[in-house]
Amino acid sequence: MGSEGSSGPVVVPRNFRLLEELERGEKGIGDGTVSYGMDDADDIYMRSWTGTIIGPPNTVHEGRIYQLKLFCDTDYPDKPPTVRFQTRINMTCVNQETGLVEPSLFPMLGKWEREHTMEDILSSLKREMSTPQNRRLYQPHEGNEDQRVEQKGLSLRCAVM
Template sequence: MTQIPSALILRKELQELMRDPVEGFSAGLADDSDLYEWDVTVMGPPDTYYEGGLFRARLSFPRDYPDKPPVLRFKSEMYHPNVYPNGLVCISILHAPGEDENGYEDASERWNPVQNIRTVMLSVISMMSSPNDESPANVDAAKEWRDNRDSFRRRVSQVVRRSQEE
């Protein structure tokens, strides 16, 4: 039985992450029979509002990976300007390659096939450290981030506590 190239690439990336883990997240297959669905745990980065949190997420890969980006959706509650209320992460590296039809991003900021799981997860950790409120996925979180940091911090503290109880 021949495997499609994306399966070979994903297997290799998973093996590399097991051999050389990256601080701040862990990843593994959601089901041993499916290389295209991964469970991920993102640790809230130190010195951020998310510190101490253990946020569960699902990383779903298209069959034409790495030509197309994966989709990352938090399963744990997440309150962040760049995460939709349904948990879907909205950052440039996860946007389809090419020009942005809305003109918000340069093509160089978007997905390209040299990206990998490691760069995606490091971008998510960076996102948690430095929210981008310029083009928010969660408008309420972005407004609170801009206008009332104390309220934002309190709300995120509740989310962090709940993530620790999951």
């Protein structure tokens, strides 16, 4: 007899959901080794986000700071965001060429549920770094440092000329 619309969980609209996530991200999460925020405060669709993960102790990732881009299209949170490592990393669920976290290899994205958040994704990726298949994988040199070295080299060459 009851209408189907009145039963079941309340669906939080996308913008409210993203505002909640923004507030949590700005406050800082847990032990502070995972954080995220919006890239452009003027983007009314709140699509582009940057996440940071500090590598877990007792792994090859320890002490490294990983930057990620999360793109929440207009179908988020019904569909997962696109997640891409900006910092070079060797992990079983990350495409080495593009830095893309592959949904087929990362269950949280592959079996996405609306309740999942960007915080959940980042925390889960951090846990993934500690798994037996990832904790000892050889890691590429941190990309940012390589770029800084090149820039220093350029400025030295310019000074010599």
